[in-house]
Amino acid sequence: MLKKISVFLVILLLLACDRQSETEKQIEKVPVDLEISRFDQEFAAATPQDLPKLKNKYPFLFPEQYPDSVWLAKLQDTIQLELNTEVAKAFPDFSLEEDKLHALFQHVKYYFPQFQVPEVITITSEVDYKNKALYTGDYLFIALDTYLGEDHQFYIGIQDYLKKNFRKAQILPDAANEIAETLVPRADSRTFLSHMLYYGKLLYLKQLFIPAESDAEKMGYTAEELDWAAANEDQIWRYFIENELLYDTDSELYSRFLYPAPFSKFYLQLDNESPARLGQYIGWQIIRSYMEHNEVSVERMLKTPSEEIFNDAKYKPKK
Template identity: 25%
Template sequence: MKYRIPGFFFLIASCFYACQNTDSAAEADVSQIQVNVTIEHLENTLMNLKSKEEIKGFLEKHPAFVETFYQTSANDPALIDRIDMLIHHPAILELYQQTQQAFGNSDSLRQQFENAFRHIKFYYPDFKEPKIITTFAGLDNELVVTDSLIVIPLESFIGPGAKYRPQHPNYMLKRYDKPYLVPTVITLLSRKYNRVDLNDRSLLADMVFYGKSFEFTRAVIPNIADSLVVAYADSNLVKIWHNQEYVWGYFLDNKLLFETNERIKDKYVAERPFVTEIGADCPGRIGQWVGWRIVSRYRTENPAVTLVQLMENTNAREIFEQSKYKGQTED
């Protein structure tokens, strides 16, 4: 399975995993859990290639990387030309130097992945750590996450100080910064475990799907700020937290929970600067956040339900009804 950002629904194959007796991330003792985090840094080698012949040899040496990240073959002449232009472009070289300054030491990145992978293995002992490749693509490609390989174009996550930023609207650029990198990867990895009812096309099902993904990320990265999980500004989180009863009332008054029209659903779960239908300053993807509130309340009301059981539950309506969520602010 392959996931790219920004992502929506993906077909998830059914698997069953054993879980630990305790399900609290705060109680999870992962100190004895062994993981193997392999980070292969290809950006330096790639940016020091001198000729098209060297580029071709490099690509042939890394076929899985080429097929996963570039979605083509190693002998694709267009790709060779593209990389040749990349490594000889003066402005791009400046961005590469910034990337080196921002990510020259990968110890922090490795530690973050090790911690997250240990927690995934706590819940899913059969979890196999994907290989991690970092690269430089001159903002020409997005982060890619599969079950076995993660490819990170580091220049995308330098942050607001970068000479060039990813070609996305300003309201989306916040998440293209170092603190969001690992949470974004983990949220995408969660989709391997996030079971869905493919026959349920309701907005509620979409909301619960996202809520389960965010809950997974918070469980395997303990003490993470909610703003890093959902990629909202802190000010937006405070505002919608205190206005969630109004937001929830809007969903109910407009009978949106069981809406199946994709255009209507996208207004509430897809990327937008604001959901103006609800309010001029209501942030986009509000349905994703409300879905997380439903899932969070469900876990509060059903403390015996483990993370694994939550992720395997395909019944969005059951999760909603048992959450007893009515827009309340308390957990």
């Protein structure tokens, strides 16, 4: 009997892989016209005489309330010059990232045909790590000085849990997340469950948009952090249930389990071992379970209320 079940499971797995492979073949055919502008390089190479031309080409990067003297001073600023040098070392060529962004946009357009491919503009931002990537609809800005590697000297003084994702490998997940945020409706209530599923929807879109990236990279976790979350999924869920957190509206739960932090806050001895944002991880697993057990489109899922998703997800944490 067990042998028959295992054979059946293998067949199901193979069929799922075939469907995924066929989907990827279709996605590869999606036409995408990608334009990447290296503003970081153009600004680094500019002379004072080039400023009018740059302002004409990128008016949105030169707010009118600032006089030209600000930008002329910036061209010669020692910190800016150092940023230019370090970014040039790390990103002399952007072709690998270009290929990945091209694939990202193909995936987004496959699932959301109305999506318009933005112009990608690489910049430096004086290490504005709260805006590493910024999607406006027409443009996707990528601040390359926030992806120089977690040990870079520019990041001294920044907390470890933040700078561990200041890596090239996070450019694609950050870009995917920026786009996903424009597609996922905000949480439909103040409950912890609603906010968990909001992040779960974001992560599910990232799963669709960047399937070649590891789940750890999608989460912004290390491999060890993802392993910890997977190994303890049942205990995490039990904690949420036993403490009646799902329908709790205490906003402190967001900082404990959803927002970036050194670790999640169960107020137990294991806290220091745990990765942050475990509520996001659980939300992702609930959305995955919902999509596995219900014949609904991605767009329909995004519009479905959180409580309905939870009731129909048949979610059972892995033990």
